[in-house]
Amino acid sequence: MSQPRVQLEGKHILLGISGGIAAYKAADLAGKLTAAGAEVRTIMTENACRLITPVCLQAVTGRPVYTTMWAGPEDFKIGHIELADWADAVAVAPATANSIAKVAAGLCDDLLSTTLCVCWNTPVLLAPAMNSRMWANPIVQDNLAHLQNRLKFRTIGPETGRLACGTEGIGRMAEPAAIFEAVKQML
Secondary structure, three states: OOOOHHHOOOOEEEEEEOOOHHHHHHHHHHHHHHHOOOEEEEEEOHHHHOOOOHHHHHHHHOOOEEOOOOOOHHHOOOHHHHHHHHOOEEEEEEEOHHHHHHHHHOOOOOHHHHHHHHOOOOOEEEEEOOOHHHHOOHHHHHHHHHHHHHOOOEEOOOEEEEOOOOOEEEEEOOOHHHHHHHHHHHO
């Protein structure tokens, strides 16, 4: 069933995709957001680009995909500032342990982490996805708690189910339909 376009008409959603195997679900999420009338811009980390192509996200959203802070001179703008100013809300799906740690520490070494550093006062939704042993790591939990308490970042998931390593456990990224609903609620 398609989503009515009026749900997110005129909203600007920044979709961050980090390098977890759940990146393949991001195309479905981008499609749901776009079908609901949102303008979606996508930032992909280098590792995300190894799992799903920017062309796929560009085709789904109808917008260019950002993969680097080092745009050519014809495109020069302070990209992470422009993207942060543009966004009504940010969703990071999947949010890997690495991407969560970078933001929690204020580490800015790629376009996604640098943009999220600027988005500390923008509604941000993280959809964690990682192996259950990584999820259970107290440092990962501390990083998430820090982002939730200090910056008011919201999270959805992870869910329990079959993981990429073949085991069952908590760590699966929430389904795109649930993330879509959470983004709507943030706005």
